Amino acid sequence: MTDVHKAAGGDHEAFERLYRSHVGSVHALARRMVGDDVADDLTQEVFIRVWEKLGSFRGDSKFGTWLHRLAVNHMLTRRETLRKREARTVTGEGVLDRHTARPQRSSGAAVDLERAVGRLPDGAREVFVLYDVEGYGHEEISGFMDIAVGTSKSQLHRARMLLRGYLDQ
Amino acid sequence: MTTGHERWLDQLSDYLDGELEGSGLRGIEAHLATCDECRSVVEDVRDIRDRARRLEASQPSRDLWPAIASAIDASSRQASSGADIIPLPVGPRSNAPPTGLFVTVRELAAAAVVVISLSAAVTWWAGVGIVSVPGAVPSGFGPAQSAASLVADVAGPSAGVADEIIILETALEQVRGRLDPNTVRILEKNLRVIQNAIEESDRKSVV
Numbered sequence: 001m002t003d004v005h006k007a008a009g010g011d012h013e014a015f016e017r018l019y020r021s022h023v024g025s026v027h028a029l030a031r032r033m034v035g036d037d038v039a040d041d042l043t044q045e046v047f048i049r050v051w052e053k054l055g056s057f058r059g060d061s062k063f064g065t066w067l068h069r070l071a072v073n074h075m076l077t078r079r080e081t082l083r084k085r086e087a088r089t090v091t092g093e094g095v096l097d098r099h100t101a102r103p104q105r106s107s108g109a110a111v112d113l114e115r116a117v118g119r120l121p122d123g124a125r126e127v128f129v130l131y132d133v134e135g136y137g138h139e140e141i142s143g144f145m146d147i148a149v150g151t152s153k154s155q156l157h158r159a160r161m162l163l164r165g166y167l168d169q
Numbered sequence: 170m171t172t173g174h175e176r177w178l179d180q181l182s183d184y185l186d187g188e189l190e191g192s193g194l195r196g197i198e199a200h201l202a203t204c205d206e207c208r209s210v211v212e213d214v215r216d217i218r219d220r221a222r223r224l225e226a227s228q229p230s231r232d233l234w235p236a237i238a239s240a241i242d243a244s245s246r247q248a249s250s251g252a253d254i255i256p257l258p259v260g261p262r263s264n265a266p267p268t269g270l271f272v273t274v275r276e277l278a279a280a281a282v283v284v285i286s287l288s289a290a291v292t293w294w295a296g297v298g299i300v301s302v303p304g305a306v307p308s309g310f311g312p313a314q315s316a317a318s319l320v321a322d323v324a325g326p327s328a329g330v331a332d333e334i335i336i337l338e339t340a341l342e343q344v345r346g347r348l349d350p351n352t353v354r355i356l357e358k359n360l361r362v363i364q365n366a367i368e369e370s371d372r373k374s375v376v
Contacts, residue, residue, distance in 0.1 A: 010245065012238060012241065012242075015241070016234055016238070019233075019234060019237065020234075023228065023229065023233065024226030024227060024228055025226045027226070027227050027228060027229050028224070028225070028226045028227045031227055032224075039227075039229070040229040040230055040231065040233065043229055043233060044229075044233045044236055044237055047233070047237050048237055048240045048241065048244075051237075051240075051241045051244070052244065109220060110220065110223070110224060110225070113217070113220050113221065113224065114224065117221075128221070132217075132218050132221035132222065133221045133222070133224055135222070153182065153183060153188070156182055157179065157181070157182035157183075160182055160214045160217055160218070161178075161214075163217050164210070164213045164214060164217060167213075167217070
């Protein structure tokens, strides 16, 4: 019996093993999608939600894929609430650096890119993270974010061009 | 870069991602064959995309498992008992092991009664002079401060108690809407008395 089946049956030790296996990818997603300050809390919320929803996992996809989608949906739902808590000034492309990258064992180039991603405006950053970092397609992103496919494509392009400018500085 | 390039620049991401077909694809390929600037942009964006795919996972600043375990324990208990269970947090950004502490609304109310009774008793004892406190707070301080000093002298250093107070304060926030407003006021007041005592105790332990 796999850890997923055991956890679905209430086995906490099995769920802890699942947590340890996937916490890194979920935390990175939270950090890049919403912000460094709330990444820990969001990650915790995601795994509590995963526990609650385990009974609905049918095995149609890999567990990691299912968990990741749940994480994306949760973060997109929570981001508005979290943003209202923070005092920020957003001025389009002049957005203040609100995402403090905490790269671990990363090269200088990765650090630069992480910091640059943190400077992107919200919509562009979310699409860039989902498409270029996480590998979702525009149809999937459109479903997650409730935007048109064309909007997803234009936000991605905008993000890439902004990043090019930030990395050139 | 001239505005003449904008028409092609807007299509570069779609081109890179294989989204263009037919005449659209042929058009941009023909342009890229003759335009160094646009080719440079394509290479830069391709590099960004490739680097993004290689970004690594990260770890939380603390082990989240204890808090997760507490929450799923509480939800399991709620599911089996049907009681209105309140899962209590480990504490703000704490690395302490889970207390396994969770209470029903009735248990929280009972704890509140204990807090109120303790605070009231200490205040009364100090007021009637039943307890003599060495180095007592100078006169002119109200009963709350006298009670705080007394508790501090008796309780001593109190890190563990402070954590429990934080947990009770957090729980109170969660059930505030379900308690009588007067009860909430009394609870808050008495938690402050005990918190003041803890702080005074900690100050005295440092000296």
